[in-house]
Amino acid sequence: MNQRFLQACRGESVDRPPVWMMRQAGRYLPEYRAVREKVSFLELCKSPDLLCEVTLQPIERYRFDAAILFSDIMVPLEAMGIDLTFNPGPVIGDPIRSRKQVEALRVPDPRESVPYVLEGVRLLRRELESRGVPLIGFAGAPYTLATYLVEGSGAKQFTWLGRFLAHDESAGLLLLEKLTQTVAAYLEAQVDAGAQAVQIFDTWAGNLGREEFRRYCLPFVREIVQRISGRVPVIYFPKGCSAFLEDVSEAGADVVGIDWQLPVDECWQRLGGSSVQGNLHPVTLFGPESHVRSKTRAILDVGGGRGHIFNLGHGVLPGTPVEAVGWMVDEVVNWRPPWAV
DSSP, X not given: OOOHHHHHHTTOOOSSOOBOOTTOSSTTSHHHHHHHTTSOHHHHHTOHHHHHHHHHHHHHHSOOSOEEOOOOTTGGGGGGTOOEEESSSEEESSOOOSHHHHHHOOOOOHHHHOHHHHHHHHHHHHXXXXXXXXXXXXXXXXXXXXXXXXXXXXXSSOHHHHHHHHHOHHHHHHHHHHHHHHHHHHHHHHHHHTOSEEEEEETTGGGSOHHHHHHHTHHXXXXXXXXXXXXXXXXXXXXXOGGGHHHHGGGOOSEEEEOSSSOHHHHHHHHTSOEEEEEEOGGGGGSOHHHHHHHHHHHHHHHXXXXXXXXXXXXXXXXXXXXXXXXXXXXXXXXOOGGGO
16 A cells, blocks of 8 residues: 555654646546536536546556545535535535525435445545555545535525625534534444544535634635544645634644645644645646646655655646646656665
8 A cells, every 4th residue: 555645644764755636537537528518517427337436547648656545525515405406516406595594404414315425435445455555535625615505505605604694603503513423433433434534524614714714614624634533544625725724723624625726835833743644726827838847846845754644735726738737747646855876
């Protein structure tokens, strides 16, 4: 088993930074698009064999140090009583905008509500064992999930959520707590099924100010981390939160995902020594080979060998050239610390 990724998560010394990529299984891969021509997105997410197949696609193509389960952060929410479709992003049939709706939401048992995800995890562990690659499970953070449930889709301004929290904050906090219980149980079930690390995606946390982050994100994520901590490494990725990384560190995650706004060494300093993950802007991969390689090396020269997991600062973008991902991975795999030469 390639232990490089798990060792880096634990802050242990590694010969080079491990590399994987958020959304590494997805639309930029022609083999993924071929699968999607036959089934809808939700059908894919609910088929253990297919989600296993597409999770393995980038592992077969590139020398990634970890695989991440193919799914979507919204998948476990259907069983809460949510009318969910994808067109192409998530669409909520009846957005949550009242206390009555919040009170009606269930906290499901993932073993009953998402057995296909857990079977997919078990299949993947068997397939990845022979390849020596660890498996990452994941879920959305409560605040980010709440944005979709209240807005009704992937909105950018979140006016409905802001209005809801301002007019009935206690109902909003109840929604966040129910999501916390759902997410924690979901991640625990993934770990039980064989996930060797988990990541909590807080894509929309950066829309908040520091005070709001501490109120609407931090306590709920910390509760989830505490339920998983000690079993497998936990990665917390709050996109756009470089202004208050010191607060992010209080979530207690083993690894903090960072975007591209600050260099790795400054993030380390402000996080108090936690391992970090990320830092390459996804748009970089649309450049020529020399550009991709030089930008990758620049990050490695700052962060490599000191508790850094190489990744993008967000998910790989649709239309990203497959060869550019190969150039990036090649630079990481062949990089060695300057002091080791």
